[in-house]
Amino acid sequence: QSVLTQPPAVSAAPGQKVTIACSGTENNYVSWYQQLPKTAPKLLIYQNDKRPSGIPDRFSGSKSGTSATLGITGLQTGDEAEYYCGTWDSSLNTYVFGTGTILTLL
């Protein structure tokens, strides 16, 4: 099964920008999810760089080769959460989540 690798943790100051990498995505479309403490995950990005309705443009996604990146600008305390990438592996017909990255504001 595919393995999507993320850094365990990132940190930045309020108002700053942070990026979170996800490697191992192969040629599959990547989604990103935000999981606030003790809540269900929430879809932030789909198809590498698209935002569902209601997601602020402070959140962005990109993909290059077999790696994807989530960017968050204008960091707010409410952004402290764990972030997961995910992809549908069409060769195996399985969904795979990344290892997760905890975002902490300094």
Added chain:
Amino acid sequence: QLQLHESGPGLVRPWETLSLTCRVSGGSISNNVYFWGWVRQPPGKGLEWIANIYYNGKTELNPSLRRRVSMSVDTPKNHFSLNLTSVTAADTAVYYCARHSNYFFSAVDVWGRGTTVTVSS
């Protein structure tokens, strides 16, 4: 607005079968734009995809759980279910039911609130 509601036992004994149901409200489970699944999260750990099912009953299973997992769908009752056999402490987790959307290229766009399952004697 479509919502997902998990139900099932909070406590399961080792080596027994865990059975969970997800009731879909505010929309039809038979819409072929979507497919339905389960994701779990052990305490302090990351998300693990378990399995998916389509409205016609076709399933796709996590290879690491394939031997123990099955899913079913009940379109008249608008719900789908998960069975996980021979559970151990490693199956203790929050179990989320989820909707994958082809509009979003198979991303999960709706999540249930999650139900905590503990495996213990």
